[in-house]
Amino acid sequence: MHSKKAKIFNSSAECDSQKKQLATIKGDSVRLKTSEKGAERAHASYRESLRKRHYDVIGSLGSGSYSKVKLARSLKKDPELVAIKIVNRQKAPQDFLQRFLHRELEIWPKLDHPHIIKFCRSFEEAEHVYIVLEYASNGDMLRYVQNYGSIPEKRNKRLIRQLSEGISYLHNQDISHRDLKLENLLLDNYDNIKITDFGFSKYDPHGLLSHTYCGSKSYAAPEILIGEPYDTRKADIWAMGAVVYIMSTGKMPFNENNGIKKIIQEEEKLNFPWPKFQLSEDCENLIKYLFTFEPVDRPTINEVLCSKWLQISK
Structure with a gap:
């Protein structure tokens, strides 16, 4: 991998900063900005x-x-x-x-x-x-996790399967989202996941590598932070890893207060306190699978849907 630094089009211009998320993931709710x-x-x-x-x-x-x-x-x-x-x-x-x-x-x-x-x-x-x-009446997943913490595994599995099905629909139409994060996952009145905000989305039927480094740093794949041309679908899969981790544990996976070099090191080591979270082995394995460091080895969304944890019980 190159050592070129990425200039990321951070969507924080449209939402609260990721620093606030790290500070408040179990604390105060993010306050909406009021009009002046x-x-x-x-x-x-x-x-x-x-x-x-x-x-x-x-x-x-x-x-x-x-x-x-x-x-x-x-x-x-x-x-x-x-x-x-x-x-x-x-x-x-x-x-x-x-x-x-x-x-x-x-x-x-x-x-x-x-x-x-x-x-x-x-x-x-x-x-x-x-x-x-x-209109999704039950708000976004970030606020839900801030208010209630990690999501019980049975319910979380249902939500993550819904997210995976939505991403599968996009990827099968040659569309990548490129800004998957908890703020862009809404809940309707039946508590179903709804993906929103397609400002960074990209239609690419040829599977070309992207040179536009966009999204949020806390959810960004290592190849984006490094500044390499990247597969947008594989970047979505990494961001899904961050989403599943946060919803499962109530914690952010990587400390974005650190510099990009340290974040990349954290992403490669995945030194998480697994025993503390008391996740099932299948859930833990899926998170590790989504967080595959090398994009060429990272799963496709269809492989994610076939993972053991997401299988529908008969």
Whole structure:
């Protein structure tokens, strides 16, 4: 592997930093950013734009540097409650608008799977882009783990199988997500997993290696941190390893307060306190399998689904 350092397009611009996650994974809930007074004029503007299209904003679900997500009631169509992502084009960098937002609006509408948030519609008005999405009423997995800790294995197995089926659907259509993390896994009112946020997703029918180093450092595969061209599907598999580890243990797998070199060393050694977690052997083996250091040896999503831990009991 090369020693070239990766410049990662970190999605923390759209969510709370991973440092906060490490500090609060069992502590205080991440507080949603509140709007400042200077945004009051825009506040009225987006409400009026949505009301014209028969959406009544009734709450806030989250916000970032150049977007916010609102809970709204549809006055004309089912489903009645929707989540609306509002992107401010004046605040967003051109690179984000031209590459990532464009890609999200191109790929997401084509997806149809029970474990992927449904894309309802999108439209533009003035400086805003509006993306209307399925609403998942039970929030995201990060907040769930922060509030309740690790997930009992029987329930966790069900959730991870749902995640794997969603990723399998994407990979079998030559799409990789490239930003899998707990904040991008939502729970519906039946506590089913729903994958969301396709800003970093990529359609690649030829399986070419990517040179865009994106996603979140805590979930990034070693080849991304090193700065090598990488297989986007195998990078998704590594990120799944981080997701399964956190949901199983209530802990972050790697300390991102360390420099990239130390994180890579941690990723290679996988020196986890397994006895402390009291996981089944099959669950522990799956985590190790997902965390295969060399991407060429890392499993495909179909091999993950065939793992012993994820087999459906008869």
